[in-house]
Amino acid sequence: MTEDSRYRLATRSIHGHRLRDAHGSPHIPVYDTTTFAFASTADLLDVVDGRKPGSFYTRYGLNPSILALEETLAGIEGAEMAWAFCSGMAAETALFLTHGREGVVCIGDAYGGTLELLAQQLPLLGIKTHLILGDELDRLDALLADGIRLVFFETPTNPTLALFDIRAMATKAHAHGALVAVDNTFA
Template identity: 40%
Template sequence: MADDSARWGFETRAIHAGQDPDPRTGAVIVPIYQTSTFAQDGVGGLREGYEYSRTANPTRTALEVALAALEGGTHALAFASGMAASDVALRSMTRPGDHVILGNDAYGGTFRLIDKVMTLWGVEYTAVDLSDLDATRAALRPTTKVIWSETPTNPLLGIADIAALAAIATEGGAKLVIDNTFATPYLQAPLSLGADVVLHSTTKYLGGHSDVVGGALVTSDSDLNDQFAFLRNAAGAVPGPFDSWLTLRGAKTLALRMERHSDNAERIVETLLRSDKISKVYYPGLSDHPGHEIAAKQMRRFGGMISFSVAAGEQAALDLVSRTKLFTLGESLGGIESLIEHPGRMTHASTAGSPLQVPADLVRLSVGIEDSADLIQDLVSAL
């Protein structure tokens, strides 16, 4: 069945790619192979290639086949977290003395990994506004090995032109990595636009239910995939079978959920725009968003993430996030439930004092799939 997946629509791939009924029992859902090791038929006589679950596990394999199919890639590797996937990608593609170009509106954890860990290994980086193609091209060095971009970005919802960045990366002999966590493979397909690697925190929309932590790297470059797989096995940052199963289960309904997330976000944006207590709304679906035209070109819809600035400043923003009832104050995003947070004090605290520091009056919403009228009333009451 998996050989047919390239012809299937997204929703069909999400349910069937890599997920044939179990040949022994007929189970229609991939089993949880909760085992650490596998019996061998003589020394080196592996059954279906499995020997030890750090290296490979059938439940994880099913997830990886599905993720590759959803992103339109030929290879996918699952990890214990999005940061584990980021770490393996960076360590595989750089060596001491190499250079990375990073978006100047990057996730705080990515910035921390590069600024506090990779630099100890001798890797240098430059933070650039990746929507400024001239500035991005100017930042290239002979030692540049990676351009690392989120689009949309976290938390300011900036948009980068993936095809244009891919051309710049090729010109500079670098690889383009796109963190597709916010958009998901349902809303955006970076590999088809020229990206070399797609990264996901599968904790977020792909898992979708705030009950699992995971990450993934997807590529159509066999050599890169081999490097990632070697380091993942050597370092051991793999998800367990149950985590893989939960993520695979979540991915089955991704298309349905992303439509609802997007519907709800659009209605909430309309409400925020009418409030005199909000000074600015960040959402790529707005016609006056600086990246709107590019987002409309490379995304199916604009997603469920919204950020906004509170007119009265930081304390008012902190007060607001403590008053909502349906929007739960918490880090992370992409679950069925709505979340609210203060990036400057929470997810992006690690960027304080750096060029990536976020505005103190900023609030970020991860809009869930609840009734939009209830969510709007909750925000209006809190405001």
């Protein structure tokens, strides 16, 4: 979260990052730049080794346009940090590959692309995925006890706008040491 987390949502969405443009632009302009030059090897190593913040290489996300966006996204959500991706499915793929390798349980209905990734593609990599519906929540305890480490759901869901209690679901999953990821695209 940014230092401006005391502000309300609408204010955080406008004043959400601390980057200052060198030429005084009130917002960070587009840095259509693949790489960033340094005055010395020492300066380059400071950024590479994480001793100083700075831009470095766009594919790494170390680009002012991306860094400003991510700080704003984190502030809007009240989160410690945010990553931006080239699509929502790219974000989900990175999530599942990072945190879903011990198995994923998806609760309720989900976007068709998400269901295809979970039901057909991740199993090709040996990742166990379980799709349970909202009226099958009694299966969740057994799956968590079995070592599933990621619980994923949408709320509201597509297309029946079904809701899940995020806090209750997180309490249950965290008790088993599992993470919870929620797709909030719908609202």
